[in-house]
Amino acid sequence: MTPPTHAVGASxxxxxxxxxxADLLVLVKPSGLLCVPGRGPDKQDCLSARVQxxxxxxxxxxxxxxxxxGLVLMARNLTTQRAxxxxxxxxxxxxxxxxxxxxxxxxxxxxxxxxxIDLPIAADWERRPLRVVDFVHGKPSQTRWRVLxxxxxxxxxxxxxxxxxxxxxxxRVHLAACGHPILGDALYADAATxxxxxxxLLHATALGLVHPATGQPLHYTCPPDF
Numbered sequence: 001m002t003p004p005t006h007a008v009g010a011s012x013x014x015x016x017x018x019x020x021x022a023d024l025l026v027l028v029k030p031s032g033l034l035c036v037p038g039r040g041p042d043k044q045d046c047l048s049a050r051v052q053x054x055x056x057x058x059x060x061x062x063x064x065x066x067x068x069x070g071l072v073l074m075a076r077n078l079t080t081q082r083a084x085x086x087x088x089x090x091x092x093x094x095x096x097x098x099x100x101x102x103x104x105x106x107x108x109x110x111x112x113x114x115x116x117i118d119l120p121i122a123a124d125w126e127r128r129p130l131r132v133v134d135f136v137h138g139k140p141s142q143t144r145w146r147v148l149x150x151x152x153x154x155x156x157x158x159x160x161x162x163x164x165x166x167x168x169x170x171x172r173v174h175l176a177a178c179g180h181p182i183l184g185d186a187l188y189a190d191a192a193t194x195x196x197x198x199x200x201l202l203h204a205t206a207l208g209l210v211h212p213a214t215g216q217p218l219h220y221t222c223p224p225d226f
Contacts, residue, residue: 012050023080031199035063070204083212094208097161100201101180102193105157117143117174121167131169133177141167143174
């Protein structure tokens with residue numbers, strides 16, 4: 001059972017804080033905001049900078065793509081950062097996402113049953129920072145998915161996604177490779193699919209973990225606004 005959210009006090013600009021204690025923060029990143037500063041003065045506004053205005057000691061543990069919205073963990077000390085980083089590396093933190101994709105995606109059996117995408121991903125060196133499915137040089141990459149709802153009027157499908165590995169752009173690459181790119185994807189969708197949404201319709205909806213200091217199970221959810 002998720003414990004009550006501790007008193008948050010000041011809130012970072014444009015960022016919701018769902019939970020804070022002496023060790024960690026659970027935050028909701030908006031679409032379009034970097035997790036860490038980029039190159040150049042125009043890319044210094046980011047999640048970490050905004051959060052550090054309220055909690056100067058806050059440290060990044062993992063990232064979402066700039067275009068992706070949803071749940072992000074940050075640590076409030078080095079010990080917690082190391083523990084959470086290890087938990088992510090060992091796949092002991094559960095993550096799930098929701099996305100709206102182009103087309104009516106019908107799985108081969110019962111609608112709502114989990115399916116698996118198992119396609120290796122590699123860097124596309126000629127078009128960096130893009131990634132590509134590469135059966136020769138790619139690293140093993142797996143994503144579980146299931147249909148949540150299909151909209152025949154718009155010819156779109158809402159899906160739930162669970163990455164079993166953590167490759168860069170994994171969900172976006174896998175869905176595009178299956179012929180169902182995410183609406184609003186400026187990197188992997190065709191022009192028509194990109195134009196269907198002003199933002200990428202991909203949202204980190206759930207995080208489950210064991211608190212590194214107390215051992216208490218934590219589970220947080222944040223539904224998308226699409």
